Amino acid sequence: MNPRDQRAGPVVWTCIIAATCVLLVLLEKMLFLAVPFLLAIILYYALVGPTQRMIRSGVSRNSSALTIVGLFFAIIALAGYLAVSSSKSIPNGTLQNVLGHYMDGGIAFVSNTALALETNFPLLHQMRLNDLVNARYAAYSENFAQRHLADILLSIAAGVPSALLAPFLAFFFLRDGTRFGRFLARAVPNAFFEKTLYLMHEVDLTARRYFQGLIKLTALDTIVLAFGLWSIGVSSPIVLGLISALLAWVPYVGSICGCMMVVMVASTDAPNDPLVAYGAIIVFVLVRLLDDFVFMPLTVGRSLRIHPLITVLMIFIGGAVAGITGLMLVVPLLGIVMVVGETLGRLITNPRLRARHRNAIALRTRQASADLLL
């Protein structure tokens, strides 16, 4: 019987959930390392296939990893350049101007929507909904720079150098990943060796399934959202689709940010036609529904074999324990801790393996002291 078929009991599951929460807290404390590591792991699982093919065609491990990582970033840079240069609606000027342009478009859309609601619903007119919205926005944006901008810029400044670590980490994972696995396996006693190899393989398989599923899910989301936005006439649909799909890696919060971004661009593109922005919202919601009920079960959902209720509960716990990092990392982390916990539980509680290990220690002690008087 496959060891994974023997499901863990409540005690092991309590330990798995507790260990996941502890790891999340530690990861949040070491966010400067957790983010580049996460990006590097995603890159590793995206590029490990072509790298291994190069190695098996006779190219050295170092050259293969270097070539694949270099090619990947060259393609990303080229795609980014083409996307920016082909965008017609982006105004010339600094990043601040571009952001301001789209923010103004978004605010105008909200204001127009509030006005339209006031016209159709007298109650909202009596409430002066539009004035209320404008006042709230003015109050929020008046001291925005003093209250939030410094924090945001500081966190970006702190995050950029660590994010630049990701390609280096990915390169070393690709070059030395197999060797590191063998190095770890060497430290395992003979009695537990085969089972530990199986455990390491299962951990790798779980992470591979999850991250490769995530990459497929991102590609599917990008294509479907880009097609939807293109069909209603929003500019740069592929770039918007890709950014929204990447933001969706953060459960709930990411989707809301993605939707706001799409609406801002749609309302800026067609300031006099609110139907485009409403259409963008409908397209976004439809794609999220497709993602949740069709794409997710076909890609990431199959990878971890965790009950959906536990997954949802753990997302809430992850968010409460470690914020955005917790939301992002809780599912893959739970998958890996689950595999490690279940297998370790079986290894530690196997009396025959422990007896064989004791026997091996006794043999080593006897051999080491064969010519000694003790």
Place this chain on the structure above:
Amino acid sequence: MVFSFLKAPALSPRLHRLKNSALFATLTPLELKIVDGLLHERVYLADEIIFDEGEEGHAIYMVVSGHVTISRTVDGKIESVASLVPGAFFGDLALIDNSPRGAQARAADNCELAVFFRADFLALMNTDAVIGYKVSLALAHHFAQYVRARYAGQPQVEVL
């Protein structure tokens, strides 16, 4: 020489020992190097158990140095069924499926083994079909030998 790169690279002593195993005898030096990158080295002391009868198998073992005894429980008694020398391999059924081990393997003296994990073999089959088919053919030859020996009534080859 201009065309020296076309010459097959010289085999290291370690790769020579792998080449001596029936499982890898048909592999080219480059293929041997690739397989060597996937193998784990283990050292067992005399009388140390390598795996137990009935245990789930995840890997095939090759004897690099030393000797290994294969024994089986028949009617409650332990019978030694084979003694393996350097170059021999055992635990081969684990490469085909996750079936339980058919016998116990124990180091007869201090020995060094190379371990080929099943998942690595399956991944190799996906990414390098040529190595996969060569190793599979070597396994098929081994099974054929076993079947022939059984028909002859003298099972000297063991399949575990």
